[in-house]
Amino acid sequence: MSLSLHPLIVLLFFPxxxxxxxxxxxxxxxxxxxxxxxxxxxxxRWFQPLADVVKLLAKEEIIPQGVHPGLFIILxxxxxxxxxxxxxxxxxxxxxxxxxxxxxxxxTLYLLSVMxxxxxxxxxxxxxxxxxxxxxxxxxQLFSYEAxxxxxxxxxxxxxxxxxxxxxxxxxxxxxWMILTQPIGFIVALIGLMGKLELPxxxxxxxxxxxxxxxxxxxxxxxxxxxxxxxxxxxxxxxTLVSAFYLGGLMNPLEFVLKTLGLLLVMAGLQSLFAxxxxxxTVGLWWxxxxxxxxxxxxxxxxxxxxxxxx
Amino acid sequence: MSDQSSNPLASVMDGxxxxxxxxxxxxxxxxxxxxxxxxxxxxxxxxxxxxxxxLGVKLQGSPRHADILICTGPVTRQSKERLKRIYEQMPxxxxxxxxxxxxxxxxxxxxxYNICESIGDVIPVxxxxxxxxxxxxxxxxxxxxxxxxxxxxAPSAEMRKAExxxxxxx
Ligand code: SF4
Numbered sequence: 001m002s003l004s005l006h007p008l009i010v011l012l013f014f015p016x017x018x019x020x021x022x023x024x025x026x027x028x029x030x031x032x033x034x035x036x037x038x039x040x041x042x043x044x045r046w047f048q049p050l051a052d053v054v055k056l057l058a059k060e061e062i063i064p065q066g067v068h069p070g071l072f073i074i075l076x077x078x079x080x081x082x083x084x085x086x087x088x089x090x091x092x093x094x095x096x097x098x099x100x101x102x103x104x105x106x107x108t109l110y111l112l113s114v115m116x117x118x119x120x121x122x123x124x125x126x127x128x129x130x131x132x133x134x135x136x137x138x139x140x141q142l143f144s145y146e147a148x149x150x151x152x153x154x155x156x157x158x159x160x161x162x163x164x165x166x167x168x169x170x171x172x173x174x175x176x177w178m179i180l181t182q183p184i185g186f187i188v189a190l191i192g193l194m195g196k197l198e199l200p201x202x203x204x205x206x207x208x209x210x211x212x213x214x215x216x217x218x219x220x221x222x223x224x225x226x227x228x229x230x231x232x233x234x235x236x237x238x239x240t241l242v243s244a245f246y247l248g249g250l251m252n253p254l255e256f257v258l259k260t261l262g263l264l265l266v267m268a269g270l271q272s273l274f275a276x277x278x279x280x281x282t283v284g285l286w287w288x289x290x291x292x293x294x295x296x297x298x299x300x301x302x303x304x305x306x307x308x309x310x311x
Numbered sequence: 312m313s314d315q316s317s318n319p320l321a322s323v324m325d326g327x328x329x330x331x332x333x334x335x336x337x338x339x340x341x342x343x344x345x346x347x348x349x350x351x352x353x354x355x356x357x358x359x360x361x362x363x364x365x366l367g368v369k370l371q372g373s374p375r376h377a378d379i380l381i382c383t384g385p386v387t388r389q390s391k392e393r394l395k396r397i398y399e400q401m402p403x404x405x406x407x408x409x410x411x412x413x414x415x416x417x418x419x420x421x422x423x424y425n426i427c428e429s430i431g432d433v434i435p436v437x438x439x440x441x442x443x444x445x446x447x448x449x450x451x452x453x454x455x456x457x458x459x460x461x462x463x464x465a466p467s468a469e470m471r472k473a474e475x476x477x478x479x480x481x
Contacts, residue, residue, distance in 0.1 A: 032364070041362040047334070048367055054331035055378070060402035062375065130373075212372040220375040220402040 020087050024232030025049035027239070027264065034268035049232070056225035064218050066127035075122045076219070076226035082114035083233040090240045091169045093253045100166045105157055108165065109150055112196065112237065115230050116142045119205075122227075123215025134214025137205040137279045141195060144283040145202075148290035149192030151298055155185040156245040158301050165244070173249030184297045186246040188290055193238040194267060195282070197231060201274035202282055239263050332378065332404070333458045335367045339377035339401075343394045344426065345384025346419070348444040349411035353381060356447040368454070374400040379457065380407045381450075385417040385426040386433050398434045406467055407436045408453050412443045419443065435468035 028049045036043025063069050089097050089104045097104075116138060123135025156178050157163055160171035172178055179186045195202040206214035216227055243250060243259040250256045277285065342350050357363055357370055371377045374397050386394055398407070409430040412418030416429050430436050437460065440453035460467070466474075 036362070036364060039359055041359040042365040043362075044364050044367065045334075048364075051331045051334035051367060052337075054327060055335040058328040058331060059378075059404070062400075062402050208372040213376060216376075217373045218375060224376060 017084070019092075020084060020233050020236065021229060023092075024229060024236050025053070027235050027260075028232045030261065030264055031235070031268055031271075034265060035272050038269065038272040053225050053229060056221055056228070059221040061221035061223060062218075064126060064128070067125050067218070071121065071125050072223070075118045075125070076223040076230070079115045079118040079122075080226045080230040080233070082111045082118075083230045083237065086111035087233060087237050087240075089165055090237055091166065091244050091250045091256075092236075092240055093250075093256050095253075097166050100164055103163045105153065105163050105165050105168070108237075108241070109153065112234060113142065113146060115234055116196065119215050119227065122219065122223075123217075126218045128218050130212040130217045131215055133211045134205055134217065137211075138198075138215050140279055141198070141202065141205055141282055144286040145192045145195035145290070148188050148286055148294045149196065151291065151294035152185045152189035152192060153241065153245060155182050155294075155297055155301055158298070158305065161305075165241070169244045169249045171249075172245060172247075173251050177246070177248040179246045179248075182246070182297060182301065184293050186242075188294045188297075189242050189246065190263070190267065191270075191290070193242055194270065195286070196238060197235055199267070200271045201277045203276055204279040204282060236260075329461060329464070333462055335369075336379050336454065336458065337369045337371045337377050338379045338381050338454075339371050339374055339397070340381045341383075341394065341397055343382055343384050343390040343414075343430065344387035345411060345413055349383035349413070352444045352447055353383065353410060353450060356450045361447050361451065363451070374398075375402060377401055378405060379454065380405065380434075381410055381454075382407060382430050382434075383410045383414055385413040385420045385423070385428075386430055387426050389425075391427055391433055394430070394433055403469065404467060405469055406438075406457055406461075407434055408438045408440060408450075408457060409436045410440045410445060410450055410453070412441055415439045415441050435472040437468045 026049075029044065029046055032048070033043040063072055086108045088099050089108045091097050120135045120139040120142065123131040123138060126132070156168050156172065159178065159182070160168040162168060162171070175181075198205050206216070211217075216224060219227065239260040240250065240256070243256075243263050247259045247263070250259065340350070340353055355361070357368075374380075378401075380398060380401060382394065398405070407430070409415055413420055414430045414436075417423070417426055420426055427433055431439075438453045438457045440449055442449055445453075
């Protein structure tokens, strides 16, 4: 399915801009509500994320002493902008992505990492010790999950024989669900997504019981709100990518909603099931297990694709 | 305020802001020298049994993210400066709820040589919750009173303090 819209509409309303912000908040609410239900609580009301964001935007923004004011102000904007840009290449709502070229998978993955990178820089920009520890952990975690996550998303790309997200999505829609053919890749991708979003058990970078709020400790008001929205958008984009690749492609809005929400259900379950890992445990888990397993999977796919040609 | 209310857009924005403030009160909790009884009750308030997240209340670690400072205990001279600093680190608009008889009027510690009289002597307080220690229901009621106050548009203690002439430091 594809629609042709004016570029301004694409950027401001759908699928960029308003639609992404709205769906990001909606998915955040679903996530919080699910975790609350798993913990036998009632959970937040449906407009909670909206109220949070409006309240934060209406609050005073304090620029603390010792930071570079320009960086302090621009980093949240960069984080949000890169997350929004990444969404343009993904099959949101099961429609064709608006921009698509050979290799946009790599661009999207890097755009998603820019968000984490600005988070780390935002922490390192401040002289607050909690921010500094948080920034170190954020960047450490970035280095640990990034490689396996990328390998896990390369698996479907190699199987499909294309580096275009739209192409992989189409291929996934026509063949057997890749969660069955590449189960290891799916698990690595799902857990990698959780690491990317710093959800429990990978929330050591913002562990509130040890380091207050991690890299964002000094942010108040607008900057904090933008980072939160950016993270929500990243949640939607990540869910879209993983379900498009591994859950048989996203061809129409109904499929999109069902598959991403199903994935979110599993992710919320994992979040409430596990306790926080220490940062060294996170790194160990990814480099000792995640990367090796993802590499094996990749090797198997490459051999599987090369074998029929040999005989 | 008066010229703003004549402008329809500004009044809609004000309504939106106060709606968001009422529905998303994030709290930070500080013990300024209490016996810990009140703190246990505050933590009990935040457990799944009372589940304050259904009202939008979230416990934040950083003063920069919080709207409401929930503070317990008589302010000891040691913690006076810290309490002031935490209060000043919070972005406006900010509100303070003093929990427990000690925070209200030094309670069980009345007359001790090492305390200030009450939290209200150090920072502007919006709502006092009396009790030793107050039950979680009482704390929730106190916060609900505060939200009512925000809704009615009454000036918060912070605003009233700003209008007063600066007091001489003692
Ligand atoms: S009011 Fe009672 S419980 Fe609370 S700090 Fe004072 S003595 Fe402790």
